[in-house]
Amino acid sequence: MQRLTMALPKGKLYEPTIQLLNQAGLSGGCLEGEDSRRLFFDNEESGLRFIVARPADVPTYVAHGAADLGVVGKDVLLEDQQVYAEVLDLGYGGCRFVLAAPVELAASAAPGALVPGRSVTRVATKFPRVAEAFFRQKGWPVEIIVLHGAVELAPAAGLADAIVDIVSTGQTLRENRLAPLETIAESSARLIANPAALHLKRQGLEPIVRRLREMTKEVARCSA
Amino acid sequence: MKEANGRGQVAEGQRDVLQDEAAVRRTVEARLLETYRRWGYREVGTPTLELLEEVLPGAGGSDRDDLYKLIDRRGRILALRPDMTTPIARLVGTHLTEQPLPLRLCYSAPVFRYQPQGAGRPHEVLQSGVELVGASGPEADAEVIALTVEALRAGGLDSFAVSLSDSRLLPGIMKHCGVDNGVQNQLRRALADRDLVGYERAVRALSLDAERERLLLLPAGLGDAREWDSMLAGLDNREAREALEAMKQVTALLERYSVTVPIHLDLGLVRGLDYYTGLIFEAFAPGSGYPVAGGGRYDRLLQAFGPDRPATGFALDVGLLLQALGRADDSGLRRPGPEVVIVAGEGQQTLAFERAQAFRRAGRSAVVWHGRPEDAQVYAEGQGSQCVALDAMGGDLSPLPPGRLRPRAGPSVAAAPAGIH
Structure with a gap:
């Protein structure tokens, strides 16, 4: 039996991922809730091992082959430059990257530039790659200011004119008097795989991917 | 780590090689060349610097942004060679036109390419490989793949897999399904990036009938060869059918070579360079997501430099091979003080x-x-x-x-x- 490893993300995708794996019959009931301190779980029966990592580290485990498969949000992948195969859209954990600005500015924003009369717009974000690619494509001159959290504070504090951030319900934006101007990209949980493993461990990986594909389709059908 | 004070730094994507690694690298390089020699391939060398228009004839080379370019004293643009296949095609077309065919040539030399920032890949890669010029047909393709496998073994790798496809297959399927050129490029790029989710989305956005959609989704699937057989049976594209036939013949030949590594048909295999015209393949070692070796048939490259001749070959990334060996014990390959x-x-x-x-x-x-x-x-x-x-x-x-x-x-x-x- 081929030993296979799957990296799971801590945080908001953790519970729905466990649920999916349980329902798919892949976990053998070995996975514990997020409050557990264990970082390894073994499904003794199938030889599938789960490791729990920070979401941003999941692509690293997979790219280096320390994990054959991984579950992670597309938002993380968009900021990551490593190589892996993006195999499946698992459908849950939906959110989107938006460009948002204070409501007054958002109302007056003209096409071609964000702040009228200013040559360079200052944009605060945790996702510099996504933001840069977006503005390059738009042709807007911007200065990207990288923050590590609470990006929605930046406009109120006078640090930036606008932000690029992840939004799921829009609640945080409203609370900070920000309005979305444009959706940059949609995100949801993805199944990624180490490309070498896809070839070398094909026999073991194929049934897992097939099973998750079926599950994902089923869920999509039920919710449609 | 040394302070970044401007001293002791190397250029982006460059690195030093210390004694143990240099010894292992030299040993592996020699074993690879020795393997090619035993298969009848003779070593050739080409310049590190090439005239840009020569090394990338008519391939829109000047707007490639991964080349190291410089200007010579007469103002002509030079490029550090980005691969060995094109320079060897030039060498064959200018010097070896009188020699009996097929030509079996091999090389071991550094090639240079800018990599995306933050990708952590070296810009200088020691490439080792062969070119089989003047031979068409599945026998030549199979010989080159069998030699790739043998070389990787000789280099010390014991666990790897080879995936096989044909560069005519995907365009053939897409044409059969009536996909326009713009979308063809988009689909090709998604597969090259291994973005199977993006590929599937783009296919579903095409509003095709169910049968065509299923056919188009084959390259994104993990691939059950039996399913492919039945799906591809109805394919009325001549090129794609020829490609399938060629793949079958090559697979059968490889069995006769007693090649024992796993060989998969992988319809999603897309090689980065666009000079391929037929069978293509890649070899993967555990760990790295990049193929440790890859190659294929390029029947139209030679005519840019001389007589039109079919050709096939492979290149092996010695650095990636060493990395894969590093996971195993390479002490036997070191040469001590x-x-x-x-x-x-x-x-x-x-x-x-x-x-x-x-x-x-x-x-x-x-x-x-x-x-x-x-x-x-x-x-x-x-x-x-x-x-x-x-x-x-x-x-x-x-x-x-x-x-x-x-x-x-x-x-x-x-x-x-x-x-x-």
Whole structure:
């Protein structure tokens, strides 16, 4: 039996991922809730091992082959430059990257530039790659200011004119008097795989991917 | 780590190679070349610097942004060669037009390409490979793949897999399904990036009938060969059918070569370079997401430089191979420091040099100590060498029999592969 490893993300995708794996019959009931301190779980029966990592580290485990498969949000992948195969859209954990600005500015924003009369717009974000690619494509001159959290504070504090951030319900934006101007990209949980493993461990990986594909389709059908 | 004060830095994507790694690399490189030689391939060399328009004829080369470019004294643009296949095509077209076909050529040389920032990939890669020129048909394709497998084995890799496709297959399927050119490029790029989710989305956005959609989704699937067979049976595109036929023949031939590594048909395989015209393949080692070797048929490249000739070949990334070996024990491939440090006393210099030469003639490594005699022992231990004082040899002028030295770990120098001495 081929030993296979799957990296799971801590945080908001953790519970729905466990649920999916349980329902798919892949976990053998070995996975514990997020409050557990264990970082390894073994499904003794199938030889599938789960490791729990920070979401941003999941692509690293997979790219280096320390994990054959991984579950992670597309938002993380968009900021990551490593190589892996993006195999499946698992459908849950939906959110989107938006460009948002204070409501007054958002109302007056003209096409071609964000702040009228200013040559360079200052944009605060945790996702510099996504933001840069977006503005390059738009042709807007911007200065990207990288923050590590609470990006929605930046406009109120006078640090930036606008932000690029992840939004799921829009609640945080409203609370900070920000309005979305444009959706940059949609995100949801993805199944990624180490490309070498896809070839070398094909026999073991194929049934897992097939099973998750079926599950994902089923869920999509039920919710449609 | 050294402070970034402008000294001791190397250019982006460049690195130094220390003794152990250099020794392993040289050994592996020699074994690969020796393997090609045994299969009848002869080594050639090409310039590191090429005229840009020569190295990338008509392929829109000047707007490639991954090339290292510089300007020569007459103002012409030069490029550090980004691969060996095009320069060898030029070499064949200009120098080897009279030689009997097929030509079997091989090389081992660094190639240079800018990589995306933050990707952590070297910009200089030692490439080792072969080109089989003037031979078409599945026999030539199979020979090159069998040799790839043999070379990877000779290089020390014992676990790897080969995936196989044909560059005509995907365009053929797309044409059959009526996909327009813009979307073809989008689909191609998604597969090259291994973005199967993006591929599937783009296909679903095409509003095709169910049958065509299923056919188009095959390359994104993990691939059940039986399913492909039935799906592709109805394919009315000539090129795609020829491609499938060729793949089947090559697979059958590889069985006759007794190639035992797993070989998969992978309809999603897209090679980055667009000069391929037929069968393509890649080999993967555990760990790295990049193929350790890859190649294929390029029947239209040669005509840019001379007579039109079919050709196929492969290139192996020696760095990635070493990385894969690094996961295993590579100590057997290292070549250690000097075996013997000879310490001469007053007036014994001639004798010391003679002794050292005797060791060297016997294929062993020896150095003569130039410093203070009392420091020699520490130096020798630091190198893993044996320290020999001439005084202790009692002025015996005959060469030291090798048996007088304690054996050391690792292979002796004499056991190094041919071609090193």
